[in-house]
Amino acid sequence: MVEQDREIMEVDVLFAGGGIACLSGALHLANRIKKHNEKVVQQGKGKTLDDIVIAVLEKGGFVGAHSISGAVMDPVSLKELVPDFLEKEAPLEGKVNKEEVCLLTSRKKIKFPIVPPPLDNHGNYVVSLSKLAQWLGSLAEESGVDIFPGFAGTEILYDGKRIIGIQTGDKGVDADGTRKSNFEPGINLQAKVTVFGEGARGNLTKTLIEKFGLDKGKNPQSYVVGVKEVWEIPEGRITAGQVIHTMGYPHKSDTYGGGFIYGMKNNMVTLGLLTGLDYKDPFLDPHREFQKLKLHPFIADLLKNGKIIQYGAKTAPVGGYFSIPELVLDGGIIIGDSASLFISQKIKGIHAAIKSGILAGDTIFDALLKDDFSKVQLESYKTSLYQTHVMKEIYNSRNFHQFFKNGLWMAVIKAGLHYLSEGRIFKSRLYAEHDFNHMKKVSDIYGTDSPADEQKGSIKFDGELTFDKESDLFYSGTIHEERQTPHLKIKDINVCYTRCRDKYQYPCVRFCPANVYEMVIDGQTGRPSMKLNFSNCVHCKTCDIKDPFENITWVPPEGGGGPQYTLM
Numbered sequence: 001m002v003e004q005d006r007e008i009m010e011v012d013v014l015f016a017g018g019g020i021a022c023l024s025g026a027l028h029l030a031n032r033i034k035k036h037n038e039k040v041v042q043q044g045k046g047k048t049l050d051d052i053v054i055a056v057l058e059k060g061g062f063v064g065a066h067s068i069s070g071a072v073m074d075p076v077s078l079k080e081l082v083p084d085f086l087e088k089e090a091p092l093e094g095k096v097n098k099e100e101v102c103l104l105t106s107r108k109k110i111k112f113p114i115v116p117p118p119l120d121n122h123g124n125y126v127v128s129l130s131k132l133a134q135w136l137g138s139l140a141e142e143s144g145v146d147i148f149p150g151f152a153g154t155e156i157l158y159d160g161k162r163i164i165g166i167q168t169g170d171k172g173v174d175a176d177g178t179r180k181s182n183f184e185p186g187i188n189l190q191a192k193v194t195v196f197g198e199g200a201r202g203n204l205t206k207t208l209i210e211k212f213g214l215d216k217g218k219n220p221q222s223y224v225v226g227v228k229e230v231w232e233i234p235e236g237r238i239t240a241g242q243v244i245h246t247m248g249y250p251h252k253s254d255t256y257g258g259g260f261i262y263g264m265k266n267n268m269v270t271l272g273l274l275t276g277l278d279y280k281d282p283f284l285d286p287h288r289e290f291q292k293l294k295l296h297p298f299i300a301d302l303l304k305n306g307k308i309i310q311y312g313a314k315t316a317p318v319g320g321y322f323s324i325p326e327l328v329l330d331g332g333i334i335i336g337d338s339a340s341l342f343i344s345q346k347i348k349g350i351h352a353a354i355k356s357g358i359l360a361g362d363t364i365f366d367a368l369l370k371d372d373f374s375k376v377q378l379e380s381y382k383t384s385l386y387q388t389h390v391m392k393e394i395y396n397s398r399n400f401h402q403f404f405k406n407g408l409w410m411a412v413i414k415a416g417l418h419y420l421s422e423g424r425i426f427k428s429r430l431y432a433e434h435d436f437n438h439m440k441k442v443s444d445i446y447g448t449d450s451p452a453d454e455q456k457g458s459i460k461f462d463g464e465l466t467f468d469k470e471s472d473l474f475y476s477g478t479i480h481e482e483r484q485t486p487h488l489k490i491k492d493i494n495v496c497y498t499r500c501r502d503k504y505q506y507p508c509v510r511f512c513p514a515n516v517y518e519m520v521i522d523g524q525t526g527r528p529s530m531k532l533n534f535s536n537c538v539h540c541k542t543c544d545i546k547d548p549f550e551n552i553t554w555v556p557p558e559g560g561g562g563p564q565y566t567l568m
Contacts, residue, residue, distance in 0.1 A: 006167070007187040011053040011146070013364055014191035016153050016166055016204055018058025019067055020129065020350055021197035021336025023136040024081050024357030025364075026054050030143035032365045049368055054145045055189065056137075057166060059152035059539075061560040063137035064130035066199075066539055068228065068314045068568035070260050070272065070347065072096065072243060073127045076389070077354035082139065091131035093264040094241025096121040104249035104259070109298045118345045118397070118419060121243050126262045128270075129350070130565040152556035153204050157188060161212075163331035165190040166204065171558050174483055193373045195360050197336040197353070200315045201541035203555055205338040214325040214334075219432040221319040221340060222401055224257060225542045227290040227513050228272030228313065229472070230264070230567045233306035238263040245347070250292040250457075253408040255279050256318075256401065259293050260347070261302070268309065268567070271299065274347075276318070276404070277435040277511075277546045281445050282503075283456040285510035286542075287313070291466040292459055300465060308467070311475035312568045313513040313540045318344040321391075321398035322429045327382045330375045333360050341390065345397035345415065352390045359384045396423050402430035439548045441503045449505075469515040473536055477564030478514070480535040480557055487557035488516060488534050488543065495551050497528050504548060511546045514538045538563045 013029065015022035033049050040046040060066040078085050086092075099121055103110040115121075141147055154169040165188060172183035196205045200223060209215050242263035251257050256276025263269055273290040293299060317323065317340045324340045327333065335341070336353035343352065363381035367373050385391055399418065403411040403426070417425050443449050461468045490496065496519075500506065506528075508517035518531040539562045544554040 006185055008190060009187055010190050011055040012192050012368065013052070013054045013195070014165060014189055014193070015054070015056045015195045015197060017196070017198040017202065017336075017338070018056050018060065018063050018133065018137065018147065018149065019197060019199055019336065019353070020133055020136065021338075021353035021357045022056055022195060023063070023133060023140050024077075024354040025195055025197065025335060025360040026056050026145045026357075027136060027140040027143055028081055028358045028361035029364055030054055030140065030145050032361060033368075034143070036365070047369065052368065055191070056140065056145060056147045057151055057153050057168070057189065058147065058149045059556055059559050060149060060562060061564060062134075062149050063147060064133035064566070065149070065564050066562055067130040067133040068226075068312045068563075068565055069129040069316075069350065070226070070228075070262065070270070071127050071129050071350060072121050072262060072348070073125050073132075074348055074351040075123070075125055077351040077358065081354055081358055088139070091128065091135050093126040093128060093262070094239070096124045096126065096243050097239060097241040099243040101245045101247075104246050104296055104298070106249050107297060109296075116416075119245055119347070126241050126243065126264060126270075127350070128264070128567050130568045132350075150560035152559040154186065154556055156194075156204055156208060157190065161330060163194050163329060165194060169556055169559060173485055175485055177485060180483070192331070193364055193367060193378070194332050195364075196332065196334045196338050197357065198338050200317050200337045201544055201554075202338045205334060208329070208332070208334070209325050212326070212329060215323075218325060219319055219322040219429065220434040221317055221323045222432060222435055223277045223315045223545050224274040224318050225277055225286050225313060225315050225513065225540060226272050226274045227287050228270060228311070228568065229308055229475070230268055230270045230310040231303055231306045231308055232266070232268050233303060235267050237302055238269050240265045246293075247408065249296060250289045251275070255284070256404045261299070269302070270567075274316075276401070277315070277542065278433070278438040280438055280440045282439055282442050282505060282507045283445075283451070283510060285457075287469055287472070287513040288457065288459065288510075291461065292457070294465055295459070303465060308475055310565065310567045311472040312563055312565055313538050313542070315541050315545060316349060317342050318401045319432065320344060320401055321394045323432070324394075327385070328375055328378045331373050333363065333378055333381050335360050341394065343393045343397055345400040345419070346393065348393075352394070355388060355390045356385060359388070398423070399426055399430045402432055435545050436548050436550055439504060439507065439546075442505050469513065473514055473538070476514075476538055478536060478538055478562060479564065480537070480561035482535050484558050486532055486534040487555050488532060488537065489553040489555060490530070490532075491551050491553065493530060495549050496530055500549060500551070501528065508543060508547060508552065511542055513540060513542065516543070
C-alpha cells in the first residue's frame with residue numbers, strides 16, 4: 001500500500017484508552033486547570049493555562065463499550081476524584097451489605113467462618129465498570145475534555161526517543177489490504193504528553209515496553225482471564241450489594257483463580273470465574289470451566305428460572321509489585337492496568353486505576369505550568385505513586401500470585417502468614433515465568449496423546465444454564481466490519497500444524513473465550529486448516545498472552561469494533 005500524508009491534529013494532552021484510569025486522569029486534569037485559572041483571575045497574579053486541549057482516544061464504539069470487570073470498588077479514590085459522587089448519581093449497584101467466602105467441592109459449598117481480611121469489602125460498592133466509565137466520560141466531557149470513541153491507536157509517534165503522540169488506524173481497508181470505496185486514513189494525534197491507560201496488555205503499551213526495555217530486571221507479567229455473565233433472576237434470591245467469592249471447584253488445586261457472585265440492582269446478578277493464564281493443562285478451557293461453575297448446585301439454584309442478559313471476557317494483570325514496568329518516559333506516562341496496578345490478593349484494581357489517573361493529572365498540570373514534558377519532570381508521577389496507599393497495598397501482596405506455584409493450599413498458608421506478618425515473611429521477590437511457558441505437553445498431563453472427553457473435562461451445553469461460546473458471544477453484542485484485515489496476526493501458520501499440534505493439540509481453540517480460533521480437519525486428507533473467526537473477538541488479549549509459541553499477536557481492528565458492553 002502506498003503511504004500517504006496523514007492529517008495532523010495537535011492536542012496538549014492525549015490519553016490513550018477510554019477506561020477508568022484515563023477518564024479519571026483527564027477529568028482531574030481539566031478540573032485542576034479550571035480551578036487554577038479561576039484562582040489566577042481572582043488574585044490577579046500568576047499564569048493561566050489557556051486553551052489547553054485534553055483528548056481521550058477510545059477504540060470502542062462508545063465510552064464503556066470495552067470496559068469490563070467483576071466488580072467491587074473501594075470508593076477511596078473516587079471520593080478524591082469526585083467528592084460528591086453520590087450527589088452526582090454515580091452508577092453504584094449497591095453498597096456491600098452481606099458477604100461470604102466459600103470453598104466449593106463438586107457438589108457442596110463450605111462457607112468460611114470468617115471473611116479473610118483481604119476480601120473484607122465492608123464500605124465498598126458493587127459496580128458495573130461499563131456504567132462507571134460512561135458516567136465518568138460524561139463528567140469529563142462536561143469539563144471540556146474531548147473524547148474520540150471509535151478510533152483505535154495503532155502506532156506511537158516519536159521524535160527520537162521522545163513520545164509525541166499516536167497514529168490512529170486506517171478505516172475501509174479490505175481483507176487483502178486494498179482500499180475500499182469508504183477508505184479513511186488514520187490521523188496523527190500529536191501531543192506534548194501522552195498517557196497510556198489501555199488496560200491489560202494494551203497494544204501500544206506493549207510495544208512501548210519492548211522498545212525501551214521498561215520491564216528490564218522485573219518479573220514477567222502474569223494474567224488471569226475473567227469470563228463473566230450478567231443474569232436477571234427471580235426476586236429475593238440475592239440483594240444488591242451482596243458479595244460471594246468462591247475457591248475450589250471447578251478449578252483443580254494447581255490452577256490459580258476463583259469465582260465471584262455480586263448482587264446488582266433490579267434483580268440482576270453478575271457472576272464469573274477468574275482463571276490464571278499460567279495454567280499447565282493444554283485442554284483447560286476458561287469458558288468451559290465457567291460453564292461448569294454454573295452447574296454447581298448452589299449456583300444452579302441461584303440462577304434457576306433466570307435469564308442471561310450479557311456476556312464478556314477480559315484479562316487482568318496479577319504479576320504484582322515486582323512486575324510493574326518503568327512508568328515514565330520523555331513525553332509519556334503509563335497508568336492503570338497497563339502499569340500493572342492491580343491488587344490480586346484483594347481482587348481490586350478500580351481504585352488503583354483512578355488514583356493513578358489522578359496522579360498523572362497532577363504531574364501533567366505541573367508540567368504544563370513549566371512547559372516541560374521531559375522524563376525528569378514527569379518522574380514526580382512515579383515518585384508520588386510509590387508513596388500512596390495503593391502502592392502499599394500492591395507491595396504488601398507482592399508475592400501473592402507466586403505463592404500458588406505449589407498449589408492452592410500451600411498458597412493459602414503462605415498468603416496468610418505473609419498478610420499477618422505485614423510482609424515480613426516471604427518478603428523477597430519470588431521467581432516467576434511468562435504465562436506462555438507454563439503449558440505442558442498433552443502426554444505429560446494425561447499420560448497419553450489421546451485423552452478421553454471425560455478426562456479433558458468436556459460437558460454438554462443445555463442452552464438454558466450453560467452455553468457454548470458462540471451462544472454466549474451473542475450476549476456480548478460483539479460486532480466487527482468483516483471485510484477488513486484480520487487483527488489477529490499468526491506469525492507462522494505452520495507452527496500451528498506441526499509443533500503446536502504435536503505438543504498441545506491446538507490449545508488456541510480452547511483458551512480463546514470467543515471461538516476466534518477454529519481448527520477444521522479435512523475429512524478426506526486429515527489435514528488441518530485454521531479458520532480465523534476474527535469478527536468474534538471480544539478484545540480480551542488471552543491469545544496474545546497464552547499462546548505457547550508466542551505465535552499470535554493481537555492488534556486493534558478498525559475503531560468501533562468489538563464488544564458493546566453496557567452492564568459489565
